[in-house]
Amino acid sequence: MASELTSVLQIAIPVKDIERASAFYRDKLGLQLLMNGPNMAFLDCGGIRIYLDANPGTVEAGKNSMIYFRAANIERAHSAFKERGVTVHQPPHVIASLPDRDVWLMWVRDSEENLLGVMEERRK
Numbered sequence: 001m002a003s004e005l006t007s008v009l010q011i012a013i014p015v016k017d018i019e020r021a022s023a024f025y026r027d028k029l030g031l032q033l034l035m036n037g038p039n040m041a042f043l044d045c046g047g048i049r050i051y052l053d054a055n056p057g058t059v060e061a062g063k064n065s066m067i068y069f070r071a072a073n074i075e076r077a078h079s080a081f082k083e084r085g086v087t088v089h090q091p092p093h094v095i096a097s098l099p100d101r102d103v104w105l106m107w108v109r110d111s112e113e114n115l116l117g118v119m120e121e122r123r124k
Contacts, residue, residue, distance in 0.1 A: 010042075010049040011067055015112040018054040024111035025050060028084040029069075045069065068117035074104045077118055081108060089115060100124055 015021035031043040089107035
């Protein structure tokens with residue numbers, strides 16, 4: 001059966017403080033701010049919109065589904081994040097060594113205590 005779904009368009013992240021969260025994703029992770037409004041902001045990550053949602057009734061920040069970002073080079077991302085003051089929960093490490101690639105993972109926390117995965121699939 002063919003899927004009618006073609007790609008991920010947008011991912012929502014619950015936040016407590018929209019200004020603080022917007023600044024984190026823009027200034028610390030380097031995502032482009034597309035637009036913002038009361039209790040919300042939209043940023044771009046490689047063509048996928050990141051929707052920061054601080055509207056009342058939103059799922060409690062810090063207790064959401066995890067998002068995994070792809071990094072071109074996880075060591076460079078780790079260094080850049082440390083320089084920008086990002087809380088690194090777990091530094092880069094190999095989580096799987098497959099015949100054709102190693103899968104690297106790093107965990108960071110955003111300004112709202114959400115845990116974010118950063119991954120690189122490095123070809124051998």
